[in-house]
Amino acid sequence: MSMESAPKETPERQAYYDRLAPADLAALWTRFPQLVSREPQSPIVPHLWRYDAVRALLMEAGELITAKEAERRVLILENPGLPGQSRITRTLYAGLQLVLPGEIAPAHRHTQTALRFVMEGEGAHTAVDGEKTIMRPGDFVITPNWAWHDHGNDSADPMIWMDGLDIPLVQMLDASFAEGFGADEYPRARPAGDNLARFGQGMLPVGYERGDNLNSPVFSYPYDRSREALETLRRSGEWDACHGVKLRYVNPATGDWAMPTMGACLQLLPKGFETAAYRSTDASVFTATEGSGVSRIGDETIEWGPRDIFVVPSWTPVRHEANEDAVLFSFSDRPVQEKLGLFREDRGNA
Numbered sequence: 433m434s435m436e437s438a439p440k441e442t443p444e445r446q447a448y449y450d451r452l453a454p455a456d457l458a459a460l461w462t463r464f465p466q467l468v469s470r471e472p473q474s475p476i477v478p479h480l481w482r483y484d485a486v487r488a489l490l491m492e493a494g495e496l497i498t499a500k501e502a503e504r505r506v507l508i509l510e511n512p513g514l515p516g517q518s519r520i521t522r523t524l525y526a527g528l529q530l531v532l533p534g535e536i537a538p539a540h541r542h543t544q545t546a547l548r549f550v551m552e553g554e555g556a557h558t559a560v561d562g563e564k565t566i567m568r569p570g571d572f573v574i575t576p577n578w579a580w581h582d583h584g585n586d587s588a589d590p591m592i593w594m595d596g597l598d599i600p601l602v603q604m605l606d607a608s609f610a611e612g613f614g615a616d617e618y619p620r621a622r623p624a625g626d627n628l629a630r631f632g633q634g635m636l637p638v639g640y641e642r643g644d645n646l647n648s649p650v651f652s653y654p655y656d657r658s659r660e661a662l663e664t665l666r667r668s669g670e671w672d673a674c675h676g677v678k679l680r681y682v683n684p685a686t687g688d689w690a691m692p693t694m695g696a697c698l699q700l701l702p703k704g705f706e707t708a709a710y711r712s713t714d715a716s717v718f719t720a721t722e723g724s725g726v727s728r729i730g731d732e733t734i735e736w737g738p739r740d741i742f743v744v745p746s747w748t749p750v751r752h753e754a755n756e757d758a759v760l761f762s763f764s765d766r767p768v769q770e771k772l773g774l775f776r777e778d779r780g781n782a
């Protein structure tokens with residue numbers, strides 16, 4: 433019975449428990465069902481952030497503080513199930529970052545891994561270890577842990593992207609290190625686009641050795657290419673019952689996820705397509721690049737449109753339905769769970 437509920441309390445037991453706390457002890461059997469739950473019991477709740485509402489507040493921040501003074505001008509998307517904890521799922525952080533024309537977010541590095549998914553703006557850049565990549569809507573960009581990175585905007589328009597970082601995971605491990613470079617920009621090492629030419633064409637430089645790098649040598653995955661792949665696969669008609677047409681971003685040198693702690697995917701849901709119920713242990717953050725739809729997440733119904741962001745908690749059944757052809761980007765801690773033998777999924781009967 434102790435798998436389901438704690439043994440009953442008696443005055444003698446309670447008196448005993450009261451003497452344990454001052455000795456920095458606790459009785460496992462009073463806590464067992466919470467500590468070793470039969471299924472994931474997450475405080476994370478399904479939630480939707482409307483892009484327009486967040487954007488309006490973010491633009492206000494643009495008048496209050498510069499990117500440079502803020503270090504990073506970001507509004508954190510906080511899961512209402514864990515308020516004040518700077519996290520969107522148990523292990524992941526997400527935010528929307530604004531870089532205004534002419535601004536620079538100075539070079540720094542940290543042990544947290546970051547991903548960027550571009551929401552708005554054209555032509556601003558992020559630089560990773562001195563290599564610039566120009567960012568456009570829907571582009572997926574990675575910043576490996578301990579890589580120097582700075583962001584800048586030489587375009588005429590505000591640039592907004594979603595940041596995803598493994599901040600809570602690194603915090604849980606007490607493994608955070610960070611340092612500033614001491615100048616706005618890390619010295620430029622290679623021409624823009626070098627990483628894609630070298631590693632992102634279905635080819636690798638002869639003699640390339642990966643060493644102990646756990647991250648993809650490609651750090652920019654342009655939207656137009658990924659979108660075209662989805663469109664071609666859509667026409668094959670072989671759609672996954674739970675996912676529609678879904679591709680994951682990979683490290684081309686290994687076939688593994690692009691980063692060790694976060695996995696990201698892009699999926700197309702054809703108009704009118706309704707996915708079969710699916711649940712998995714990796715809580716996931718979604719944003720739409722195109723189209724609109726409805727997602728039923730546990731008991732919640734979330735209606736989303738372009739650039740809205742929503743979250744699906746661990747082990748909560750989700751069904752998506754697209755009102756028109758829709759494209760969803762998503763990310764989660766799945767690579768970690770896979771490496772630790774923890775990942776589980778349930779495709780219902782699909």
Ligand code: GTQ
Nearest residue numbers: 504506527529546595597
């Ligand atoms: O762009 O380097 O949203 O260091 C949070 C921490 C973005 C960044 C965030 C960061 C960054």
